[in-house]
Amino acid sequence: MLTAGPIDAYVASLSGALRGPRAAKADLVTEARDGLADAAARYEEDGLDRAAAERAAVEEFGAVADLAPEYQRELALAQGRRTAILVGTAVAAQSIVSELAWRSAAAGWTWQPNRAYAVLANAVDYTAYAVVAGALLAALACGIGSRYVDVGRSFVRATGIAAIAVVAFFAAGGLLLTAFSPFGHHHGTTTLVSATATVVTATLPIWMSYSGLRCVRAAG
Incomplete structure (x- = not known):
């Protein structure tokens, strides 16, 4: 041997x-x-x-024990950057696909949302804008920004936790918006837009959660 x-x-x-x-x-x-x-x-x-x-x-x-922390910081930043880009892209894509699906399903409806529903819908929309902007800033901080700002593993850990929190927020918000709208009880013909929306809304949260967990692990 x-x-x-x-x-x-x-x-x-x-x-x-x-x-x-x-x-x-x-x-x-x-x-x-x-x-x-x-x-x-x-x-x-x-x-x-x-x-x-x-x-x-x-x-x-x-010694490995002396060098590994700095190497690990670089890997954590790489994972944080990937997660931030994924979250920003995924939330933007989900917002676009959900809007298209809503418009397609609601064609010809005369239903008007009540105040509570409108507040929740606006909160989801504005949170999506904030998440996309925050994700872009986080990606920059974990990338070129790390040359100018002291960004370390604690920031990457926070990025991972934020990614998981984003998934939880939009999952809860999406379920409520769907449940209390005519779309939630509509059983019309499945269209390409609605099928795409289903695939996107089911797949991206899993991917974001997994990437967030990888951030936490890389920052450990």
Whole structure:
């Protein structure tokens, strides 16, 4: 059985200590491996054998426990950025599809919402605008903004929790709006718009919740 060299063992340990988007994690681990390989090559040129050169490179690189927090911060920011973009895009898409579905289903209706229904509908609409704007700001903060603002894992954790809260709010709001409108009791022919709305409203909340949970995990 072949025994992993010092670099392979170090990289495996580093990879096991990190959590986050697969591609971003792979890039960080590959960057670390390449740096270690270059350092080991220099030590070999100085006369050390391969095993000794790898051990020296690992020692120079630093302990996993010391480096992992900074690597993890980068992965957390990547996950936060992805989640924010997803939430903003998903809420905008849901709003558009729901509006189209509503207009399609309500063609020819004379029903007028009462004050409580109108207040709830407006609250849902304005919250959607606020969420899209907030998601854009969060994505910028986790991306290029992290160069200028001290954004860390606590911010990413808050982004994940906010994503889950957004799902809960719109799920509750959507159920209430549907239940207390004629659309909630309408059993007409299924159209392409209504079928699309059903798929979107069922799929995107699951995706957003999962991404939010990944934020919390990456920020842990």
